[in-house]
Amino acid sequence: MTGGFKHSQCCKHYHGRFGPNGKAVRTCDAGVNFDEMLAGRKPIGNMPCIRDPGAPSCPKADYPTPEEAAAIDAAIEASVQRSFKVAAEVVKASKRKPGSGTIPCPACGKGTVHYSVSSYNGHIWAKCTTPECVSFVE
Numbered sequence: 001m002t003g004g005f006k007h008s009q010c011c012k013h014y015h016g017r018f019g020p021n022g023k024a025v026r027t028c029d030a031g032v033n034f035d036e037m038l039a040g041r042k043p044i045g046n047m048p049c050i051r052d053p054g055a056p057s058c059p060k061a062d063y064p065t066p067e068e069a070a071a072i073d074a075a076i077e078a079s080v081q082r083s084f085k086v087a088a089e090v091v092k093a094s095k096r097k098p099g100s101g102t103i104p105c106p107a108c109g110k111g112t113v114h115y116s117v118s119s120y121n122g123h124i125w126a127k128c129t130t131p132e133c134v135s136f137v138e
């Protein structure tokens with residue numbers, strides 16, 4: 001990953017505007033309502049949540065310190081690397097043939113990765129039994 005959007009530059013209370021289920025999220029963890037904060041702006045206005053210089057100020061904004069930001073970036077990078085490792089093993093095990101199966105997790109070495117390969121587009125879904133290990137759709 002190079003430049004651009006970084007999670008470590010986000011307000012700690014911000015977790016995106018859409019939840020895992022694809023539903024719009026109305027407020028951040030601090031209870032700030034996005035629509036009220038962005039009142040009078042375009043629906044996708046500048047957000048103080050992502051340190052946008054043109055954004056309205058948010059009284060609850062709380063950005064990570066440089067140390068915390070570095071830790072967040074390192075954690076994201078590590079999780080990306082884990083996903084790459086697991087994806088490579090799943091491709092080897094499945095040969096990208098549609099279906100599902102399990103492999104010992106190459107990332108954490110403890111869990112079991114459950115995977116499935118879509119018969120529709122060949123996309124791979126994988127999730128380790130270890131919480132906080134890998135879970136992705138490729």
Ligand SMILES: [Zn+2]
Pocket residue numbers: 105106107108109110111112128129130133134
């Ligand atoms: Zn694992």
